[in-house]
Amino acid sequence: MTAQPDTQPATDIDQTLRRIRNIAAIVALTAATAAAVVLIVLMVSLYPSLRRTVENFETASVSAASAAADFAAVSDATAQNLAETSVHLNEAAVNFKEVSENLRQNSLGDSIAESIMRMLNEETLQAGR
Numbered sequence: 527m528t529a530q531p532d533t534q535p536a537t538d539i540d541q542t543l544r545r546i547r548n549i550a551a552i553v554a555l556t557a558a559t560a561a562a563v564v565l566i567v568l569m570v571s572l573y574p575s576l577r578r579t580v581e582n583f584e585t586a587s588v589s590a591a592s593a594a595a596d597f598a599a600v601s602d603a604t605a606q607n608l609a610e611t612s613v614h615l616n617e618a619a620v621n622f623k624e625v626s627e628n629l630r631q632n633s634l635g636d637s638i639a640e641s642i643m644r645m646l647n648e649e650t651l652q653a654g655r
Contacts, residue, residue: 629641
């Protein structure tokens with residue numbers, strides 16, 4: 527009798543591999559389900575604190591926007607005040623130059639005190655008119 531090759535061990539190996547694959551699929555499915563449940567539980571338990579965090583971020587964002595608007599308004603007002611101050615300083619410089627020129631012209635041959643007295647008298651007369 528000739529010996530026939532034994533096909534039984536190959537079939538056992540195939541069945542074992544199928545069982546291992548099936549068990550691995552069940553384990554993977556169970557792990558995925560457990561992970562999803564844990565994720566859902568964490569989301570439900572963390573939702574209030576996450577919601578408060580988002581609300582705090584929104585409040586901080588509104589405050590930052592308000593502060594930026596206030597800063598822009600203050601900057602604009604400051605720029606206007608500086609421009610007005612510059613104009614007034616220029617006017618004062620022109621007035622000072624005119625007074626200096628008048629003092630110089632009037633003080634030729636006179637003392638400065640006499641020139642000042644004369645200018646004050648002229649201003650008093652002009653104010654009285």
